[in-house]
Amino acid sequence: NAGVTQTPKFQVLKTGQSMTLQCAQDMNHEYMSWYRQDPGMGLRLIHYSVGAGITDQGEVPNGYNVSRSTTEDFPLRLLSAAPSQTSVYFCASSYSVGEAFFGQGTRLTVV
Amino acid sequence: AQSVAQPEDQVNVAEGNPLTVKCTYSVSGNPYLFWYVQYPNRGLQFLLKYITGDNLVKGSYGFEAEFNKSQTSFHLKKPSALVSDSALYFCAVRDRVSNYQLIWGAGTKLIIKP
Numbered sequence: 001n002a003g004v005t006q007t008p009k010f011q012v013l014k015t016g017q018s019m020t021l022q023c024a025q026d027m028n029h030e031y032m033s034w035y036r037q038d039p040g041m042g043l044r045l046i047h048y049s050v051g052a053g054i055t056d057q058g059e060v061p062n063g064y065n066v067s068r069s070t071t072e073d074f075p076l077r078l079l080s081a082a083p084s085q086t087s088v089y090f091c092a093s094s095y096s097v098g099e100a101f102f103g104q105g106t107r108l109t110v111v
Numbered sequence: 112a113q114s115v116a117q118p119e120d121q122v123n124v125a126e127g128n129p130l131t132v133k134c135t136y137s138v139s140g141n142p143y144l145f146w147y148v149q150y151p152n153r154g155l156q157f158l159l160k161y162i163t164g165d166n167l168v169k170g171s172y173g174f175e176a177e178f179n180k181s182q183t184s185f186h187l188k189k190p191s192a193l194v195s196d197s198a199l200y201f202c203a204v205r206d207r208v209s210n211y212q213l214i215w216g217a218g219t220k221l222i223i224k225p
Binding site (some may be wrong): 031033036037040042045048050056058090092096097098099100101102103104105 | 143152153203205212213216
């Protein structure tokens, strides 16, 4: 019963490097989202998808790309890492009006 | 604009006392309301939801919440707090205008003192 799986759990990047945060769900949810969580800022939506082949921007999309080629996978790409992208990243999936299921998070540090 | 407010950054309660974590919302139409809990260095866990029906909903770990349409509130409650309830609590809402994306409150840190 995997639910939402995020990898890696921890990552340190140098400024300017790129990387992909992986997210996979096995619940056949059509909705998937990426959030970042910073101290005192709550959760901020980066990008989301309402189904395979459909993505849209959230509140803070700059510096990030996503794609949704399958129902199960929703990777988040950092194009050129900046210290301002140091954060904890969460992936979530759900049916349209149901509760969201979250991954365990990726703690990213950009130096 | 749609929004969710959690007016208290922190709530302190003595163990065994009842607790309330407040949430109010501003959305158009009929909302779908949720509470989540986050323990340190963990992801968010679903506690309970209101979709339709009875205004009092019961969830995990003995928590419940009351939907009040006239006051646009969805406060989280528990009759008797445990030290293990200490965590960060988030209220969230979905509605059609936001394409059913979750709109989040800023979170309330709940501290239960022995």
